[in-house]
Amino acid sequence: MRARLALLVTAVSVLIVIAFLVPLALLLRTAAEDRATSRATANAQSLAPVVGTADVNTVRLTVEQLVAESGRPVSVFLPDGTVLGTQSAPTPAVELAARGQSLTAETADGREVVIAVQGRTDGITVIRAVVPYDEMTAGVDRAWLVLALLGLLLVLIALxxxxxxxxxxxxxxxxLSAVSHRLxxxxLDARVDPSGPAELREVGGALNHLAGRIQELLVQEREQVADLSHRLRTPLTALRLEAESLRDPQDAARVTDAVDGLERAVTGLIRQARWHTRADSAAVTDAVATVADRVAFWSVLAEETGRRVDLDLAPGPLPVNVSTDELAAAVDALLGNVFAHTPDSTAFAVRLVPAGDQVVLTVADEGPGIAADSVRRGASQAGSTGLGLDIARRAAQASGGRLELGETPGGGAAVTLRLGSPKP
Incomplete structure (x- = not known):
């Protein structure tokens, strides 16, 4: 923008300078020509009294003296054809002046001024004074140079x-741009110091107001989420008491583990909402241990619903750039989708393998498949919240990877998480 404004002002300044200086330069040249012509005319007219009354010798001496003083060619054409002063052949202008008409004409050597003098008994005498081009343009080049330098100075000042x-x-x-990028x-504490024209100051104030309003809304949202999460503590406590009252130790341990996992998720949610913290970007998790643990948890439900589980885990450990809680939530979301969106007895497979600088987790089922837009937050095929795939996608992106949707050879859904591994 700065360069464009400078270019615009430069173009306007140059046009203005040209509009004023070019006519002025032409006027200076015309004035110089007129001054030279006026001097030549005055010299020729000064000879008229002498030419009209004096004898030939006196006229000759006077003309020669004028030529020496003025430095320009001056000729006197007598009626008998004699030429006094600067020798020159009669020009068409001289021949016209011999008929009694004074005039100024252009020639190859410059400009000639011819004056017809009457009064001699033998006829009309013609005085011819020549103004060379060098005299007519004397000082014009220097004046033009001064004008050019003045025009350049004006353009530089305007620039x-x-x-x-x-x-x-x-x-x-x-x-404004820097604060916008910071926001x-x-x-959210970034603010702009309003300056510049009134319009820009108004925009700066509006941006500060917007940033403050966003901060207020986020604080309100976090407080509401934290309060809602905190309310889950009571039913979790009741659920834990119910789990401890189960007679079967295995069932009690399984339900207690589930309650522990849910309580950890709620605690993390409260911490994230209250203290504005996200999962540690530097956290490293063993994907093999986490995936194996979550598959073992869901295998109990799979056995109860008649689902076959094929688990293929590469030898561990396989570290990934995501926290244990986030990876566990992503695996739970993918496996939960299998149970929620496929009929009972539908088999599914979980596969975890390294692939270069990534670890690839694939959850595939033999169900009806999945729509391509289901990864969009809030999108659901079966009336659920539509957040499961989005949770998995964000976990993959947090590690430096991505989520991919595909199909199995039988038409079922295949969801792949490419998780980034820490650099060696």
Whole structure:
């Protein structure tokens, strides 16, 4: 923007300078020509009294003296054809002046001034003074150079003023852009110092108000989520008491483990909402241990619903750049979708293998398949919350990977999580 403003002002300044200086330069040249012509005319007219009354010798001496003083060719054509002063053949202008008409004409050597003098008894005498081109243009080149330098100086001054003005506009805009990027990076305390023209100050104030409003809304949202999560503590406590009252130790342990996992998830949610913390980006988890643990948990339900589980885990450990809680939530979301969206007795497979600098987790089932847009947050095929695949997608992206949707050879769904591994 700064360069464009400078270019615009430069173009306008150049046009203005040309519009004023070109006519002025032409006027200077015309004035120089007129001055030279006026001097030549005055010299020729000064000879008229002498030519009209004096004898030939006196006229000759006077003309020669004028030629020596003025430095320009001056000729006197007598009626008998005699030429006094600078020798020159009669020109068409001289022949016209011999009929009694004075005039100025252009020649190859410059401009000639011819004056018809009457009064001699033998006829009309013609005085011819020549103005060379060098005399007509004397000083014009220097004047044009001065005008050119003046025009260049004016353009440079306009450019400097335009650049200073552009900086007063560009700097506030740059600050607005920087604060916008900081807000986009979740630096909600970023504020702009309104400056520049009134319009930009108004935009800066509006951006500060927007940032403050966003911060208020996020605080309210986090407080509501934290309060809602905290309310889950009571039913969790009741569920734990019920689990402890089960007679079968295995059932009690299994339900207690589930309650523990749910309580950890609730605790993490409260921490995230209250203290604005996300899963540690530097956390590293053994994917083999986490996936094996979650598959073992869901295998109990799979056995009760008649589902066959094929588990293929590469030898561990396989570290990935995601926290244990996030990876467990992602695996639970994928396996939970299998149970929620496929009929009982539908088999599914879980496969975890390394692939270069990534670890690939694939959950495939033999159900009816999955729509391509189901990964969109809130999208659901069976009236659920539509957050399961989004949770898995965010876990994969947090590790530096991605989520992919596909199909099995039998038409079932195949969800692949590509999880980033820490660099060696």
């Amino acid at each position: 400097a003023v335009a650049d200073r003005l552009a900086r007063t506009l560009v700097r506030p805009i740059g600050e 986009a990076r979740a630096e």
